[in-house]
Amino acid sequence: MKAVRVHEVGGPDVLRYEDIAVPTPGPGQALVKIEAIGLNFIDCYFRAGLYKVPLPFTPGNEGAGTVAAVAPDVTAVKAGDRVSYAPVIGSYAEYQVVSADKLVPVPASVNFRTAAAVTLQGMTAQYLACSTYPLKPGDTCLIHAGAGGVGQLLIQVAKMRGARVFATVSTKEKAALARQAGADEVILYSEQDFEAEVMRLTGGKGVNVVYDSVAKTTFDKSLNCLGLRGMLALFGQSSGPVPPLEVSRLAKNSLFLTRPGLGQYTATREKLLQRAADVFGWIQAGKLKVRISQTLPLKDAPEAHRLLEGRKTTGKVLLIP
Numbered sequence: 001m002k003a004v005r006v007h008e009v010g011g012p013d014v015l016r017y018e019d020i021a022v023p024t025p026g027p028g029q030a031l032v033k034i035e036a037i038g039l040n041f042i043d044c045y046f047r048a049g050l051y052k053v054p055l056p057f058t059p060g061n062e063g064a065g066t067v068a069a070v071a072p073d074v075t076a077v078k079a080g081d082r083v084s085y086a087p088v089i090g091s092y093a094e095y096q097v098v099s100a101d102k103l104v105p106v107p108a109s110v111n112f113r114t115a116a117a118v119t120l121q122g123m124t125a126q127y128l129a130c131s132t133y134p135l136k137p138g139d140t141c142l143i144h145a146g147a148g149g150v151g152q153l154l155i156q157v158a159k160m161r162g163a164r165v166f167a168t169v170s171t172k173e174k175a176a177l178a179r180q181a182g183a184d185e186v187i188l189y190s191e192q193d194f195e196a197e198v199m200r201l202t203g204g205k206g207v208n209v210v211y212d213s214v215a216k217t218t219f220d221k222s223l224n225c226l227g228l229r230g231m232l233a234l235f236g237q238s239s240g241p242v243p244p245l246e247v248s249r250l251a252k253n254s255l256f257l258t259r260p261g262l263g264q265y266t267a268t269r270e271k272l273l274q275r276a277a278d279v280f281g282w283i284q285a286g287k288l289k290v291r292i293s294q295t296l297p298l299k300d301a302p303e304a305h306r307l308l309e310g311r312k313t314t315g316k317v318l319l320i321p
């Protein structure tokens with residue numbers, strides 16, 4: 001089968017399109033024939049070596065397809081089932097073996113491309129807005145990179161929960177997309193001081209929560225945007241990691257700082273199925289719209305990474321094996 005492999009960490013060109021053997025499912029595992037692969041920023045961290053796995057490896061953390069075979073002890077799924085999964089590394093391939101308990105059922109009315117577009121980023125938006133800081137009507141939140149994959153979904157979920165949503169983006173085109181997703185106020189953080197704007201828009205009160213995935217270039221001001229007992233949910237680092245923090249900075253407003261990850265929020269099968277069911281339920285009800293901006297063949301993974309890291313993508317990018 002064809003797969004993208006990483007033999008040494010580095011820039012997008014280390015992603016090599018190769019022939020490898022179709023894997024065989026071991027105990028507890030299923031073999032999935034992948035129909036669509038979701039591109040995620042975390043794929044770049046693994047490729048670049050920021051997140052470490054033994055070499056060589058097959059990157060990719062999200063896929064959707066059909067179960068092709070299962071190990072004899074597997075009962076959770078069977079051959080022919082339509083499934084998706086995330087975060088499980090190794091999806092840049094035609095087939096992948098996945099622990100059966102990491103697979104979620106894809107409803108018949110949801111196609112594979114949509115499933116591969118919302119499993120990772122949709123469950124992320126779900127846990128951030130419903131669990132990390134469970135938004136309620138009247139809350140205000142700030143979402144950075146509002147036109148991105150997670151960004152557009154998180155804006156929609158935050159609106160569903162009744163929050164007033166501020167979003168930041170770098171260009172006017174992206175501002176239009178964040179508005180379309182439902183943001184009440186969009187701030188061009190490439191031109192405007194987002195801290196000053198948030199304070200102006202909240203009459204100096206600040207927001208209840210900042211969902212910050214940009215990190216290095218936003219972290220300081222994100223902290224300053226928080227009101228009394230506000231929470232900074234630092235869930236990514238698209239611009240680079242945050243330097244060491246003087247913890248006493250949190251004292252100013254009795255702030256909460258958390259660094260959440262999807263793996264921990266879907267650690268049990270019950271939580272995984274519940275979050276996935278919420279996301280697919282919203283899609284089926286027409287409450288959550290996913291915008292697939294680019295679809296590339298798997299062999300063009302280097303180009304997909306260049307676009308994502310170059311801030312040239314909006315919404316979701318898919319790779320097709």
Ligand code: NDP
Pocket residue numbers: 039040041042120121124145146147148149150151168169170171174213214217235236237238239240260261262263308309310311312313314315
């Ligand atoms: P996005 O589609 O959001 O792409 C990243 C966006 O970040 C860019 O489009 C850009 O938007 C913004 N950005 C700001 N500064 C930079 C920079 N220096 N370089 C590149 N991009 C920059 O990606 P994803 O939706 O896949 O992921 C968003 C973030 O969320 C990532 O940091 C990812 O690791 C994290 N994440 C975390 C999860 C978790 O559970 N902890 C799960 C899923 C994602 P603009 O041009 O508008 O600034």
